[in-house]
Each structure stands twice: as structure tokens, then as C-alpha cells.
Amino acid sequence: MIHLKNMWMNGWGSMLKEDFPLLLKEPIVYLDSAASAQKPQTVLESIDSFYRSSYANIHRGQCSLAVRATEAYENARRTVADFIHANTNEIVFTKGTTESINLIASGYAQLLYPGDEVLVCIAEHHADFVPWQQACLRSGATFKVFDVLPSGKIDLADFQAKLSHKTKIVAMTHISNVLGMINPVRKISELAHQVGAKVLIDGAQSIAHIPVDIKDIDCDFLAFSGHKLYGPTGIGVLYGKKEALESLPPYQFGGDMIRRVTVEGTTFADVPARFEAGTTPFVETVGLAEAIRYVQRIGMEKIADHERFLTRNFLDQLQAVSGVLLVGESNEKHGIVSFNIKDIHPADIAFALAQEHICVRVGHHCAMPIHHRFGQELSLRVSFGLYNDESDISVFVNALKKAITLLRGN
Numbered sequence: 001m002i003h004l005k006n007m008w009m010n011g012w013g014s015m016l017k018e019d020f021p022l023l024l025k026e027p028i029v030y031l032d033s034a035a036s037a038q039k040p041q042t043v044l045e046s047i048d049s050f051y052r053s054s055y056a057n058i059h060r061g062q063c064s065l066a067v068r069a070t071e072a073y074e075n076a077r078r079t080v081a082d083f084i085h086a087n088t089n090e091i092v093f094t095k096g097t098t099e100s101i102n103l104i105a106s107g108y109a110q111l112l113y114p115g116d117e118v119l120v121c122i123a124e125h126h127a128d129f130v131p132w133q134q135a136c137l138r139s140g141a142t143f144k145v146f147d148v149l150p151s152g153k154i155d156l157a158d159f160q161a162k163l164s165h166k167t168k169i170v171a172m173t174h175i176s177n178v179l180g181m182i183n184p185v186r187k188i189s190e191l192a193h194q195v196g197a198k199v200l201i202d203g204a205q206s207i208a209h210i211p212v213d214i215k216d217i218d219c220d221f222l223a224f225s226g227h228k229l230y231g232p233t234g235i236g237v238l239y240g241k242k243e244a245l246e247s248l249p250p251y252q253f254g255g256d257m258i259r260r261v262t263v264e265g266t267t268f269a270d271v272p273a274r275f276e277a278g279t280t281p282f283v284e285t286v287g288l289a290e291a292i293r294y295v296q297r298i299g300m301e302k303i304a305d306h307e308r309f310l311t312r313n314f315l316d317q318l319q320a321v322s323g324v325l326l327v328g329e330s331n332e333k334h335g336i337v338s339f340n341i342k343d344i345h346p347a348d349i350a351f352a353l354a355q356e357h358i359c360v361r362v363g364h365h366c367a368m369p370i371h372h373r374f375g376q377e378l379s380l381r382v383s384f385g386l387y388n389d390e391s392d393i394s395v396f397v398n399a400l401k402k403a404i405t406l407l408r409g410n
């Protein structure tokens with residue numbers, strides 16, 4: 001086996017770029033994988049080939065195409081389950097992280113009562129903040145928010161002070177899409193379970209970047225999106241412990257989620273089918289399964305090491321640039337770095353970088369509360385994927401220095 005350092009020296013990221021047709025075709029430096037990841041050839045081929053060879057609606061027909069399509073869908077569920085060490089009946093296919101979280105929160109809106117509490121972190125993406133705020137508004141439960149430290153690490157003391165027997169659910173991101181910190185999700189689960197609360201982990205930014213094992217985390221729910229995992233858009237996953245899923249009311253009503261419908265009333269299918277109403281994005285599940293096989297062939301540990309190495313390297317170079325203000329002071333970030341440059345609007349820098357064909361993200365990254373907490377309403381965000389390499393970092397840092405000189409007018 002090649003040692004990672006040697007692989008890195010030999011340009012591991014550059015080698016993998018060759019698997020991504022768009023990165024080969026476009027003269028760009030793509031540093032926006034936290035928004036969405038590029039797609040490898042093998043994923044594109046799996047989708048194309050499914051439409052050409054196995055396409056028919058699932059779970060309905062007897063013809064060979066329908067049988068093949070249904071098998072592919074259920075095999076994709078097995079691939080997802082194995083990837084995070086879950087059982088197949090604990091995997092619900094959704095449209096993405098946002099829908100997965102809305103599914104749980106809209107269920108909780110019917111299960112919570114005044115006096116109950118929901119506890120979320122200030123660093124949540126709006127997708128894991130607003131649905132809980134709304135569930136509390138609808139149910140009369142109390143919405144509570146725990147803090148992070150100036151480093152960007154979660155404030156465990158604040159979490160423990162706010163956690164109580166009134167807490168029914170704790171919702172927290174595994175890796176913040178702004179701070180880039182890997183949160184101590186196992187510890188959070190353990191503490192939350194001690195007071196009888198359920199735990200939802202937003203895995204949107206961890207699933208493609210570090211090994212994610214739900215047995216180890218021991219969370220009740222995990223949500224993630226296919227498109228950030230080198231898979232297609234329009235497909236996501238909600239993992240739920242069987243009893244946790246069974247405690248939720250259905251999210252949408254329609255075909256495929258029922259057991260029996262009569263004029264008098266309807267009974268519902270078992271989980272996970274109960275949460276998969278209508279025609280699901282079944283072709284996209286095939287693309288997602290292929291994306292999972294792709295990252296598994298490389299190895300999640302290796303991907304994590306590579307991106308950790310890139311992030312450290314990037315932070316070293318970035319912090320040598322004058323006027324850099326990180327959102328969250330810690331250097332222990334993983335794959336995501338948000339920052340500002342003193343006295344320059346981040347949109348001006350992003351515009352200058354775009355002229356050099358560098359893709360980064362500027363804005364609040366759908367996480368206004370954490371920006372507000374750090375007194376920086378917007379930021380520039382650089383995020384890595386497995387295809388990035390040292391040359392991407394040096395192109396970025398040189399372009400950043402050039403933009404600063406230009407914008408400062410010296």
C-alpha cells in the first residue's frame with residue numbers, strides 16, 4: 001500500500017481529478033465542495049446506464065424492467081445502510097438533508113407539548129435550525145440554543161446547562177458548514193440520552209469527508225444529501241433507529257406509503273416505506289450507491305487524512321496573509337474554512353477570485369446565527385473535496401493576495 005504522504009507527494013488529489021469529467025474540461029479551481037461536490041465518471045455512467053437498461057417505476061410492476069429497477073433501488077438502500085453501519089429498514093430515501101430534517105421536525109411538531117424543549121446549536125445550518133424553531137412555534141415547546149466557544153468548538157458547559165429532562169430532542173451538525181469543526185457527536189448523544197432526549201445529527205458536511213458510523217455515534221437520527229457525497233442532486237437519506245422512526249407520524253401521504261385504504265380510513269406501511277410516498281427519486285438512489293462505492297474504493301480514512309492535510313496546509317498559508325479573520329479561531333478545522341479580510345467586503349474578493357476561475361462561496365452560507373454570533377455577517381468559504389490538491393491551494397492563495405493588493409489600492 002502506498003503511504004498517504006507519498007500519495008500526497010505524488011499528487012493524490014490531482015490523480016483523482018481525472019475521475020471527474022467536469023474538472024478536466026473546465027479550467028477552474030473548485031473550492032466549493034461544501035456547497036455541492038463534483039461527480040465522478042462512474043456515477044454519471046451508472047445513471048445513464050440505468051435509464052438505458054433498467055428504467056421502469058419501482059415497487060409496482062411485474063415486468064422484468066420493473067423488477068430490475070426495484071432490485072436496484074433496494075440494493076442502493078443496502079449500500080447506504082452498510083456505509084453507515086445501519087440496517088436497511090432504518091434507511092429512508094428523501095430529497096436531501098433539508099427534507100430529512102423537515103420530515104423529523106414536522107413529526108415532532110405533532111409530538112411536542114408546551115413545557116417540552118428542543119435544544120440546537122448556534123452553528124446549525126438553517127436546515128437544522130428553522131424546522132425546529134417552527135416545530136416549537138406550532139407545538140408550544142421551547143426552542144433553546146447552546147453556544148460555541150470563540151475557537152468554534154461547542155460550549156459543552158452551556159450545552160449541559162441547557163440540557164434537562166424537559167429536552168425531547170437535541171439537533172446538531174456533525175461538521176459545521178461554516179466553522180469546519182468536527183463536533184463531539186458521540187458525547188452529545190451520550191449526555192442527551194441520559195435525560196431521555198433523542199438526538200439528530202446533521203451529517204451533510206461529514207458524510208463525504210470522514211468515516212461516519214451510526215453505531216459509534218449512537219444517534220437516533222442522521223440526515224445527509226447525495227449531492228455533497230459525489231452523487232446526484234434530488235436524493236438524500238434519513239437514517240433513524242427503528243423505534244425512533246416508528247414513533248414519528250407519516251410526513252407525506254399518497255401511493256406506496258399505505259397498507260390499506262378504505263372510505264373509512266387508511267393504515268400505513270411499515271417503516272421505511274411509510275416515509276416514501278409517491279414516486280421516489282429512484283434513479284438517483286442508483287447514482288448515490290455508485291458514489292458510495294466510489295468513496296469506499298478510495299477509503300474514507302484516506303479521504304479524511306488527505307482533506308485534514310490539505311486543510312492544515314491551507315490554514316498555514318492563509319494565516320500568513322495579513323488581515324485574515326477566521327470565523328472560529330481554531331486550526332482544528334476539517335475541510336471547511338470561512339474567513340474575512342479586514343476592511344474588504346468578501347463579495348469583492350469572491351468577484352476577483354471568480355475572474356481567476358476560482359470557485360468559492362461568499363455569503364452567510366445559510367447559517368446566519370453563527371455569523372452573527374461571531375460578529376461577521378458574511379464570510380468567504382473555502383471547502384475541499386477529495387479531488388483538491390496543493391496546487392489548488394497555491395493558486396487560491398496567490399489570487400487572494402493579488403485581490404487584496406488590488407482592492408486595498410496598494
Ligand code: PMP
Nearest residue numbers: 096097098125127177202204225
Ligand atoms: N446542513 C448542512 C450542515 C449543510 O451544509 C447543508 C447544505 N449546505 C444542509 C444542511 C442542507 O443540505 P441540502 O441543501 O442538500 O438539503
